[in-house]
Amino acid sequence: xxxxxxxxxxxxxxxxxxxxxxxxxxxxxxxxxxxxxxxxxxxxxxxxxxxxxxxxxxxxxxxxxxxxxxxxxxxxxxxxxxxxxxxxxxxxxxxxxxxxxxxxxxxxxxxxxxxxxxxxxxxxxxxxxxxxxxxxxxxxxxxxxxxxxxxxxxxxxxxxxxxxxxxxxxxxxxxxxxxxxxxxxxxxxxxxxxxxxxxxxxxxxxxxxxxxxxxxxxxxxxxxxxxxxxxxxxxxxxxxxxxxxxxxxxxxxxxxxxxxxxxxxxxxxxxxxxxxxxxxxxxxxxxxxxxxxxxxxxxxxxxxxxxxxxxxxxxxxxxxxxxxxxxxxxxxxxxxxxxxxxxxxxxxxxxxxxxxxxxxxxxxxxxxxxxxxxxxxxxxxxxxxxxxxxxxxxxxxxxxxxxxxxxxxxxxxxxxxxxxxxxxxxxxxxxxxxxxxxxxxxxxxxxxxxxxx
Amino acid sequence: xxxxxxxxxxxxxxxxxxxxxxxxxxxxxxxxxxxxxxxxxxxxxxxxxxxxxxxxxxxxxxxxxxxxxxxxxxxxxxxxxxxxxxxxxxxxxxxxxxxxxxxxxxxxxxxxxxxxxxxxxxxxxxxxxxxxxxxxxxxxxxxxxxxxxxxxxxxxxxxxxxxxxxxxxxxxxxxxxxxxxxxxxxxxxxxxxxxxxxxxxxxxxxxxxxxxxxxxxxxxxxxxxxxxxxxxxxxxxxxxxxxxx
Numbered sequence: 130x131x132x133x134x135x136x137x138x139x140x141x142x143x144x145x146x147x148x149x150x151x152x153x154x155x156x157x158x159x160x161x162x163x164x165x166x167x168x169x170x171x172x173x174x175x176x177x178x179x180x181x182x183x184x185x186x187x188x189x190x191x192x193x194x195x196x197x198x199x200x201x202x203x204x205x206x207x208x209x210x211x212x213x214x215x216x217x218x219x220x221x222x223x224x225x226x227x228x229x230x231x232x233x234x235x236x237x238x239x240x241x242x243x244x245x246x247x248x249x250x251x252x253x254x255x256x257x258x259x260x261x262x263x264x265x266x267x268x269x270x271x272x273x274x275x276x277x278x279x280x281x282x283x284x285x286x287x288x289x290x291x292x293x294x295x296x297x298x299x300x301x302x303x304x305x306x307x308x309x310x311x312x313x314x315x316x317x318x319x320x321x322x323x324x325x326x327x328x329x330x331x332x333x334x335x336x337x338x339x340x341x342x343x344x345x346x347x348x349x350x351x352x353x354x355x356x357x358x359x360x361x362x363x364x365x366x367x368x369x370x371x372x373x374x375x376x377x378x379x380x381x382x383x384x385x386x387x388x389x390x391x392x393x394x395x396x397x398x399x400x401x402x403x404x405x406x407x408x409x410x411x412x413x414x415x416x417x418x419x420x421x422x423x424x425x426x427x428x429x430x431x432x433x434x435x436x437x438x439x440x441x442x443x444x445x446x447x448x449x450x451x452x453x454x455x456x457x458x459x460x461x462x463x464x465x466x467x468x469x470x471x472x473x474x475x476x477x478x479x480x481x482x483x484x485x486x487x488x489x490x491x492x493x494x495x496x497x498x499x500x501x502x503x504x505x506x507x508x509x510x511x512x513x514x515x516x517x518x519x520x521x522x523x524x525x526x527x528x529x530x531x532x533x534x535x536x537x538x539x540x541x542x543x544x545x546x547x548x549x550x551x552x553x554x555x556x557x558x559x560x561x562x563x564x565x566x567x568x569x570x571x572x573x574x575x576x577x578x579x580x581x582x
Numbered sequence: 583x584x585x586x587x588x589x590x591x592x593x594x595x596x597x598x599x600x601x602x603x604x605x606x607x608x609x610x611x612x613x614x615x616x617x618x619x620x621x622x623x624x625x626x627x628x629x630x631x632x633x634x635x636x637x638x639x640x641x642x643x644x645x646x647x648x649x650x651x652x653x654x655x656x657x658x659x660x661x662x663x664x665x666x667x668x669x670x671x672x673x674x675x676x677x678x679x680x681x682x683x684x685x686x687x688x689x690x691x692x693x694x695x696x697x698x699x700x701x702x703x704x705x706x707x708x709x710x711x712x713x714x715x716x717x718x719x720x721x722x723x724x725x726x727x728x729x730x731x732x733x734x735x736x737x738x739x740x741x742x743x744x745x746x747x748x749x750x751x752x753x754x755x756x757x758x759x760x761x762x763x764x765x766x767x768x769x770x771x772x773x774x775x776x777x778x779x780x781x782x783x784x785x786x787x788x789x790x791x792x793x794x795x796x797x798x799x800x801x802x803x804x805x806x807x808x809x810x811x812x813x814x815x816x817x818x819x820x821x822x823x824x825x826x827x
């Protein structure tokens with residue numbers, strides 16, 4: 130269901146799906162109705178195998194590049210697209226970035242807390258609420274390399290599945306382990322981060338591994354955690370999740386030991402997430418929160434997740450625009466030209482054969498369809514293979530494309546990539562071959578008759 | 583003529599625009615060809631032979647006049663009607679064979695049949711019959727590059743007859759062959775004419791090939807001249823020369 134929802138939401142993917150469907154159905158119809166002519170198409174492509182393979186390779190390389198670019202753009206469009214229902218609100222500090230709010234602010238917005246604002250009753254439930262505090266720790270405080278740094282989202286473990294994107298299918302046993310009060314130090318970590326901190330082998334050998342971390346954003350709040358599971362491949366490959374109770378207990382311990390609260394104690398709430406069913410509820414909840422007197426000392430702002438992320442990605446706006454409207458169209462034009470060149474040569478070489486076929490009774494449009502068929506077969510097949518190879522290679526090896534933009538370290542290539550590849554290969558092949566095919570259609574039959582002295 | 587004409591051409595005119603002026607290639611040409619006749623067409627370059635072939639084959643349409651072949655008024659058909667008619671009614675044999683190099687002999691012969699509503703078994707039967715007639719059953723899986731010139735022309739002939747056409751048009755079929763192969767090809771054409779009662783039009787420069795035809799017509803400057811008239815002209819010219827001596 131989600132697959133089709135995403136398909137319908139993204140115009141480019143929808144268009145590609147339509148094109149791909151038409152191409153596949155037309156190809157199947159041609160194969161079934163004219164098997165011998167289909168064989169002729171294959172044999173013509175094998176006539177000059179080097180040229181055919183070079184054309185395929187060029188198409189595949191270009192589809193590979195477009196697939197990578199579209200993966201980034203697709204993901205960016207997905208997360209910044211305003212939704213009409215099941216919106217997620219981000220509640221953050223109005224005049225501070227990043228937000229550094231007191232944990233008590235969350236009490237007024239938590240449906241399970243006695244201090245929950247009465248005006249918000251009925252607008253959302255306990256499963257629609259989540260807080261984030263960010264904790265960064267390093268194994269080696271002297272070196273402070275990115276490889277040793279682990280970035281944690283600290284939250285209630287119960288909120289992981291209902292509220293975290295792409296973690297709906299997380300193993301319930303892992304959530305249960307994190308909820309175990311006897312092991313509050315249990316954490317989940319992304320596969321790449323586990324590898325980069327050098328703990329992958331130890332984890333795989335024993336199923337868990339303890340790591341000591343020196344905090345880089347909360348002085349003297351050093352923690353020892355136990356890695357008990359790995360997050361699914363995707364956007365969390367470079368991150369980790371910690372139980373917020375363990376995080377909060379560290380501040381309590383600090384206060385007990387030092388006889389004073391930590392300097393960041395009232396600043397450790399970074400984000401609040403609330404999920405609402407529709408735009409109307411969003412407007413109501415947003416209005417209540419932004420105007421609530423309890424937040425007067427640290428005013429809050431409310432925005433949708435997509436607009437919040439859009440604002441954060443504003444610095445990359447020009448880059449993304451250039452990718453979408455300059456680079457990708459240029460690549461598509463190049464693909465069409467490559468195909469046009471190859472098909473032109475092949476048509477020129479076979480003009481006499483085409484004239485013979487006309488003499489035998491083949492109609493001009495049948496000749497045109499044969500030439501288009503050759504181009505489409507090369508384009509569609511190359512595009513599909515390239516996109517499939519890109520999907521498998523990047524996703525299996527790195528969990529996606531390792532191209533960091535803002536806080537997105539990797540972009541998982543969606544299954545739609547196969548549809549993109551098939552459609553891009555087909556449409557560029559069609560556009561590139563239309564003129565040579567028309568030329569083939571117009572070939573003069575006089576070429577086949579004897580030239581008398 | 584004992585048989586009724588299978589080909590009835592009346593007052594056909596065909597011209598082309600060349601360099602801003604209109605050049606008449608065929609001038610009120612009329613020709614009747616009875617069914618089962620082996621007709622030779624000869625003539626110098628530019629006499630209109632190719633144009634006449636195009637008209638007979640339905641590859642072009644006359645400016646005026648009537649062309650009726652096998653009872654069908656070819657000169658009044660549309661492009662798509664001509665293409666469909668051509669598949670069933672005209673078989674072509676080319677000087678340079680013009681076989682598709684990527685296809686085997688079998689597949690080349692089968693090519694025109696793909697345009698007809700035939701099942702694969704029926705196509706196979708017709709192809710095998712044609713291969714048998716030209717004596718190339720043992721070569722049917724060979725590509726043109728693996729066949730001699732004479733064998734390729736046989737495949738060309740098989741392709742021409744596989745649809746059981748009304749008329750077979752042979753355009754210089756021996757022009758690219760050695761004398762032995764040419765002889766074989768001409769024998770085969772005569773066999774087709776006599777054995778299958780096929781109407782054959784042979785365009786040629788080769789007098790030895792033309793001798794095998796039952797009747798020869800000459801095209802000169804877009805007009806037909808019968809062979810007997812040419813002989814008379816030649817004789818008349820020779821006599822004048824003797825008198826002057």
